[in-house]
Amino acid sequence: MRSVKISLLVFIFSITISAQWEWQHPIPPGNGLVSVKFVNETTGFAVGDESIVLKTTDSGNTWVRKDVGYFSYLKDVEFINENTGWILDFYGKILKTTDTGDSWFIISDLEDGSYWDMFFINSTIGWVAGYESIYKTTDGGLNWSQQFWNSDYDIRSLFFLSEQTGWAIASDLFVNPTIILRTTNGGLYWEGYPQSNIPDLQTIFFTNSSIGFAAGTDGLISGDEGYIWKTTNSGITWNNNFTGKRYYDIKFVDSQTGYTVGVDILKTTNAGTSWSNVLQDADVASISLIGQNYGWTVGGAGSILKTTNAGQDWIRISDGDHYHLNSVDFANRYCGIAVSLGGKIIHTTNGGQNWELSAYIPSSWHLYSVTFPDSQNAWTSGHYGVIYHSSDGGNNWTLQNSGVSIPLRSIYFINADTGWVAGNTGIMLKTINGGQNWFQLNTGTTGWLHTIFFLDENYGWAAGSYSTIIKTTDGGLSWQPLTVPGVQFFNSVYFLNESIGWLADGASGGAASIFKTTDGGTNWTEQLQIQSQSYNFNDIFFKNTNYGWAVGSGGDIWYSTNGGNNWSLNEVDFYNGLKSIAHCETDELWIAGSYELILYSINGGIPVELISFTAEFLESKLELNWTTATETNNSGFEINRKKLEVRSQEAEWETIGFVPGFGTTTEPKSYSFIDEKITTGIYKYRLKQIDFDGSFEYLPIGQAGSNEIEVEVDFTPKKFVLFQNYPNPFNPNTVIRFEIPGQARNDNMLVTLKVYDVLGNEVATLVNEEKQVGIYEVEFSVGHPALRDSPDMATGIYFYQLRAGQFTETKKMLMLK
Template sequence: MNRMKTTLTALVILLYNIIVYSQVNVEWIQMFNGIVNAADRANSVTVDVLGNVYVTGQSVGDGTNYDYATVKYNSAGIQQWAVRYNGPGNRIDKSNSIVVDDSGNVYVTGSSRGNGTLDDYATIKYNTLGVEQWVARYNGPESYDDFATSIAIDGFSNVYVTGISLGLSSDACATIKYNSEGAQQWVKRYNSQKINTEIKYFISIDNSGYIYVTGSIDDSGNLLDYATIKYNSSGTQQWVAKYNGPERYSDIVTAHVLDDSANVYVTGYSRSIFTDYDYATVKFNSSGIQQWVSRYNSPGSNNDFAASIALDGLGNVFVTGSSPGPGTKSDYTTIKYNLTGVQQWIQKYDRSANSYDYANSLATDGSGNVYVTGYSFISGTSDDYATIKYNPSGVLQWFQTYNGSGNKEDQANSIAVDSTGNVYVTGLSIGSVSNYDYATIKYIQSPNTPNDLSATAVSASTIELVWIETSKNEIGFKVERSTNADTNWLSIDSVAQNIVTYTDTNLSGNKVYYYRIYAYNTAGNSDYSNVALDTTFNPVGIILGEGPIPANYSLNQNYPNPFNPSTKISWRSPVSSYVSLKVFDVLGNEIATLVDEYKPVGNYEVEFSTKGGQAAGSHQLSSGVYYYQLKAGEFVQTKKLILMK
């Protein structure tokens, strides 16, 4: 029986819809409505190692226009704090990017209207309680608009931000380093003849402390090209790597990501005269040398806009965005490339033939599964969140939509996945009695199937089970037992999360028992593990006639082990043969001969005791390690036993 749902099932549960291939539940939905019930828009979400969730964006304040608004939830979805920042200009302040350090300090950056200036960078550090530690502002040299779009931290709690800095003479990508106290260490400006204020720049730090900034730059009058700039920790430029598409059109970066070897992967859209805009994904190595370019042009050569990029642990690259399909409107279009840039698969999501589907964000988990979120609507209706999971082969695992209480506009902007496979999505949603609100959702998935279940008989009444845990999100494991492998499965017990052993006792001797297990949580059950079996020992010695004929020779581990003063040793003989079973010390000296005779086919058990002179040569055995060896025909096997007095 398969405990996972394998047919496509539509469920309507409160305000969200679920199409289930594998099992997933909404763990919680949390709304954040600002202090004046006006527009609140979440832009970014992240999660820490404890499962706390952080969301940042902008929220209209009481007489303050938009303010930064950053919210922390614990793993149960209970709001821990919400903090606001109103810049000195008392105008529009928008937080665009968030990061959390290992101590739970929170850093956000974005744009904030100054007092006597236009928009400035504004970067803020909060401690784990949400108390503001410092604010660092940056106004470019010509006091024009400055929009920070991305933030990163290094292992020393230095903070790096990048974004757009406009001026009369030239525009620039401006990158800033602050120390852990918020003191500016340096500013590096890379000039561009033309920057659209809708462009974003992205920043990452490698394991050696080098900084990588990527965006679209025009430094030669050839319109905008992809450009990645590498700086050292002192702000010295190391190299600039560029990509100019096949035609003389602008190439727009929408995301970048860095791997553990400091290779940089950049995606966005690049126009060709015959195909309009295409996905264009580029890999540069740590020296800035282009390794490959992969472009995607949809059937019909319409506009294709890549929006997000992520990697898995094997170096595969995943890109998502929006692209029309044959006879459809805009669809989610997600592509997997291998480490050399060769396309592995492409998957489209079209909610219906008349729907418009726009993917905004992508994430991967430790198993190489891919998660995509954005929004979907049918002409004449409002937007809904739409979140999808694919397995590493590109097979759809589940799909969820979220329609807010106002049955109006709902747009997911950002997605994150934690180490246990929980999925977090945030964005904006119009409530039934409110304006735009933050809407943050946590999805919990059913556990993965436990692997490699084994069963080992250790006595006439006991079998021990061992398996490999493949998830960290299970509540526990259920153990089932049968005596015929096909029917009459009984649930005999459960064990807690992270426990991977079970001892089944009070069994009958000389009998075959079959076992299987599954993991479970509030989202559902995993598939069953493999079936494992073993035969309990004969309580008197030779087993003939009742149990199955052994298929192979096998020597079992003695039980108990360690022992004092006696232990039992069992073995199986598939054919009749002369059998020798002896005990040796660590120097190879023979201590005891337990069996030395011809034995017919069967299962056997003997007792080795250190009492009553059984130890050959009247040895007085001390605590320590000993070995027992079975020889039967050409079969020889040795195992260790431990005497502990």
């Protein structure tokens, strides 16, 4: 007999291995870029807003995103060779790479403040400048010492000719708009030269110890002028070298040839005696030069330009025309539309593989919402009360007469005829003829309505500022106010049916929250709260009573697999603000956000969702069973096991098998594995899920995060047992199995196992020795060496007998030739 104890026999849980979200649009990304650095003619880097890091290895023609692991605003990137580089973020974190920018890690975190520029002269010595301070490192960025401090100064730009000689640009917040700082001893002492005639400087560059250039703006928020200044006495005095538009960066290839970039791109070939405008309206912020011919510039909204002929021509790799998307909707898995700030509309007819400009309506200022109920008809609403309609899938748009001029923040159609639009001051309009006519509804509220949702022609909800939430059961003719605890600013409402729905809240009262109702909105329960003054949940969607998603600030994609009772974050490597979720008839999802970002997932970013894991004992074997709800890029599961004699014992994991996965699927899949090699003891098992690219993770179990299960197996026999031989009949081999019980553990009990013929003659002695408690198997064959008279046996019936103390048992077996 045997007994088996299985701890945690059945587990029901949900788990995300990695975030399977594809960056669909734009490529390259549209995040604002503020710094670019090339190390040679092919390899370069650019950094900017919302932790964007781009790398190119083909001279800037294509760019790949690199992850820094957190949300921030990156201000500068520096490389001293192909392998070693640094990134400075606005808050003083220093990141470093030693593998050509493929991976980045934080090596230092300066004091809280604002930081603008960084300069490395070699692999060990560098400086960082920001509000009030200049810091220096002599060990490659691991440690920093403060070299300069002035509470009235904001220091924005650095340049060093050598380890000893350098300059910095500072602005005095109260007295002088510009101060030039200069050091000749590596930063131990900085001499200040106030420049009362220079309103603003953004960048500085020296070609030798005497001659330098600086560029900036007119210092006015609403101004558009810019200046280039030159010094011939090491920065003590400066003369206006050129007057034009705003400039943000200046670089020289040699003592004669240099570029200044900003609104326009200027070039000089005579040390600044004259400047020529080589590209108007470039709107870039940083430039990197390699030799006389190659140059790259980057700027707002992901703008990237390149020259290969010394600035005569500029190739626009990315146009920088990327606005923040407010809303996205799909009529089916192929046809989608997204709308943005600035009145831009883009659309796709192939599931987002390509997004094309559909319309640009700057007079609308902002478009806030889009609804796409079928493949032909779509509507968008925006500022100034505008409503636009497309009857050809988003190719062309016609202005409809809303009759109002206040912002309309949310629009929703249930079919080609019936729709609603809502906005500021509680305004709500309805149409029953596709928007040809709109009539106003009485909502009973003056709160701003940010979101509306209708299940059908009757049931609908709207929500917005100051905990405003209202419900209708007659298509909007009358509205019932609902109550949610606290003061909330709702950005999204979604209902599955007349009873079950959710609300997503922006940062109000220092927290952002998700609420759920199961009675149509009469009562609400808070399911998730993020303590923050600036965090927002912007949209929420559930595909059924279990699976739902919410998006928010900093690239956060939240998901739930149990109706919102628990929420987890997708592990993503992008940090754009996310505004809107779109779905279709399949499990595919799209998310739209800042800088025109559109993400895509085949199943909502849950590549391997494990919903059950069981262990079952079968005779002397253990069967593991598990089920997945969805999978993406799943190569399969490696089964790991370790055996312990006691629970406190340490043991090594061993791989005992592999079960192939189903690749990508949104259907539940079941798996099993049988562990045949088990004996009495304590076993632990875990699943190692492996993607096709080789990445893997050990599946954690439930909310506790454990990634192993425990099974205790006890094969200790409780009585003497002699089993029937197998196979029977046999030729030439058979196995005889028997058990010695626990009470014999300390007895010097002689155990014999003998074979007899039908006349009672002993044929063979298979066992004749003392045995401890346990389960034993003995193989017997026609040519067994224990056969007494002859190694050959005749066909017929034989008997095998087990004797142990007072126990005796005999069984019959048949040998056939």
